[in-house]
Amino acid sequence: MLRKNLIIGVYKEPDKLIDGVIKLRKQGIEVFDCFTPFPVHNLDREMGIKRTRLTVGAFICGSLGFLSGLVLQFGMMVFDWPMNIGGKPDSYLMLPSMVPVTFELTILFTAFGMGILFFYKSRMLHGVREDILDIRQTDDTLLLTVEADKLNGNKQDVLEILKNTGAIDIRDHIRQH
Amino acid sequence: MEHHYITEIQDEKYLLTNKTKGILALVFVVGLILAAVGAMNVKSQWNEHDGSSTTLTKTEKTEETHAVANKTGHVHEKSWVTRVWANFLMNSYYFMLFAVGALFFIAVNYVANAGWSVLIKRIAEAMSGYLPFALLTIIAVLAFGKNEIYHWYQYISNDFKEGSEGFDKILNSKMWFLNKGYFLIGVPAIICIWILFRTMLRRLSLNEDKEGGVKFFNTSFRYSAAFIFIFAFSFSILSWMLMMSIDAHWFSTIFSVYNFAITFVTGVTVIMFFTLYLKSQGYLEVVPDDVIHDLGKYMFAFSIFWGYIWLSQFLLIWYANLPEEAVYFNERLTPQFKPLFLTNVVMNFALPFLILMMRNAKRNPTVLMVAGSIILLGHWLDMYLMVMPGSVGEHSGIGLLEIGTTVAFAGIFIFIVLWGLSRAGLYPKNHPYILESANHDVGV
Structure with missing residues (x-):
């Protein structure tokens, strides 16, 4: 089992989420993943996701x-x-x-x-335990997650950027697999 | 916000330079010279060819021909002129398909409320401006070449009675459709209807440039819907009259769909070529790669569609093996045409399918141009296989005449399109969807 310490920023608006992604990556901080209830244009490009194979x-x-x-x-x-x-x-x-x-x-x-x-x-096979980071992600909020273990002591920067770009909630989360 | 959105489109105008005009005139003249030389070659070799293909002496041969003529009543002795006219018809029809394909492209994008294609709409409009010239060339065929190409036309000119010698039951039963009135009036009338729609759509588009507003879009939408409805019937009838009637004893219910597949795939390919050409000349800077990517998708998709329709036509006839249907493919599976027949499928289906499958291929201008050239040459061959076996038969071949005629036609076509482009702005600047096109994004 892989354990992952995640920092979660909860957003209400897709534009603010993209803003957060851009600012984080400008600081050299890689975004772990984003969870959105609907497709957000340009998000994949800004996150630097490689094309699917x-x-x-x-x-x-x-x-x-x-x-x-x-x-x-x-x-x-x-x-x-x-x-x-x-x-x-x-x-x-x-x-x-x-x-x-x-x-x-x-x-x-x-x-x-x-x-x-x-x-x-996408880990949706039968028997895989579901992993909901935040109950609101199944409704209308957007999540931005950063892997805390991969940061070199600049966690404060991340929290600040998330806050400044308009995250309504910032939490730590331990992902169990 | 740091996203780069285009919010304004600068006006752009294409300038048709004298140099370009000169080059196109040269292309046209070279094509004509090649065609003339080719025609002379064909003329001088025609009788030689006859002599070598048969052991009969000349008098015997003539007697035999007369005997056959008396028996079927309408055998018109083929001469080198037949090959010239068959060529002319083939190219008239082929280049007309580009124009009407572009018109259909405009209409279908209006009806689908598609925004991505707005920036390249003027190219399609300029291409559809070739239709009046296409009308002229088709009328030339109807006026002077019909007796050479269409053997059913020679038949109906003779007015055979039932039971008399030379009576052809099949052609007689088709005379309600394949007759002089329908043929000589119907074909030009259909193209005139298309020209009418083209003029309306073009005028609306130009007025939209001047005044702006959504009402032009709404009117264009209605005209486009009407055009697509009428196009479905009129194009079917046109393809039966001009192309299918070359092999008048044969019929295929999917033939018009087959022709439509050619129309759309070649039309989109030519639009792609003009877009890339203008981009290489420094125009159309705003057109994003994603628009060209979508054109590539169309080329890919409709090459597959063509392959599907080709197989649908071939497989059923091959499997059922009914003489009245199989005769068409029998003519094309002779040693003379078989290599071309197989090349046709490879060039129009297999190669575009494999080349354009990958995403990066559709975004790479070089690969697109290679695939586009294969598609255009392949469908030229397709036309060749539609026209030649039925009209010229064993005397046909791909020589200077064929190449020259096509080059001359291409010169005129490109000139008309570039001239049409220079007549209006390169972008329909007041089109409601123009910014959607400029910011078009197909994702990673």
Whole structure:
């Protein structure tokens, strides 16, 4: 179990939250995460979040689906048990008739793979304990969290910036996992 | 606040310099010369080709041709002129698709209330300004080239009675649609309707520049909705009349959707090219990368759409294998056309799909231009495969004539578009969504 000491700033307005993020990062303090009940424009950019690699996962899953579609149909219809359906060739020339199934399997694998990967990466799999930092985050407030252990003694700066940018509440929190 | 929001758009005007005009004139002249040289080559090789392809002596050959002519009644002996006109039709239609694709792009963005495309709207407007010239070229085909290209037109000129020699049941049953009146009046009428809508939308856009206010947007919205409705029917009819009727015995219900896919993907690609060109010339500085990214998404998406429609047309016909449908692909799977037929799918679906898949590819001008060139060349080939096998047949080929005609058309098209751009400000400055476009952001 990973323990994390977090400093939480509770905001009411997205603009103030972004302001806080910008000012913190200007001081060289990395923001651990932000929790918002709705998408906030430009927040990801200001937080310096790297682009998701989910798309790479999607491509790999899709390629897997593409290959399994082809292998499935070639294996069955060409190698294992060649069948003559409607006078169509039973060699690789039957490729056009394989397109729909290959297409469907590509989509299926991509969708499932991406969904599972997303849930895995965002810790929303079954059995994972939920971790609500502040009960108000499920309502209309926005949270800005900073990892206290990674600060080199400038915790006062963080508290000050949070306060000055308009956080309505500032708390310490120990995250248990 | 430290966010950088654009709150004001400076007016910009494109200046069509004499140098650019000169280059385009040169392109046009070079294209014409190439086409003329190519046509002469085709003319001189035409009879040679005949001699080499058959062992019959000349008299025998002529007799045979006459026999065939008497039997089917409407065989018009193909000459090199057929190839010239087929080329002309192909390019007229291809470049018209850019224009009408751009018009559709404007309309669909109005109807969808889309804000991101506002900054590049003037490019699409300038492209749709090519429609009157397209009308002229299509009328030229209707006036002089129809007997060379459309064999059904030769057939209906003869007025065969049922049971008489040369009577063609299929063509006869289609005469309610494929007849002189519909063909010669309908086709220009449809393009005229589009020009009408284009003029209205353009005028509203220019008046909006002068006066401002939301009423122009609202009126444009209504015109756009009407245009999309009318476009769906009129474009289908036009594609049947001009393109599908080349193979008059054949039909495909998805053919007009197939043509629409070409229209949209090529239209968006050409808009992308003009945007990048103007950016490289120092104009359109305000246009963010995100707008170009979205154009790239359109290119990517509609290449896939084209592939989907292509397969829908091919797969059903291939699987059902009915003679009256399969004849179209039979003609295109001969040794002469088969390599082009396969290249077509690779260039228009596989390559754009793989090249444009990644996010960074859609934001990189070089990659976009490579993919765009592949798409434009690929759809040129698509047009070639639509027109040539049915009209010119085994005598067709890609030579100087084909390249020259396209280069000449491209010269005129680019000139008309740049001229249209220089006639008005580069930005529709009073458009209600212009700041949304300038601050367009597709995220990390």
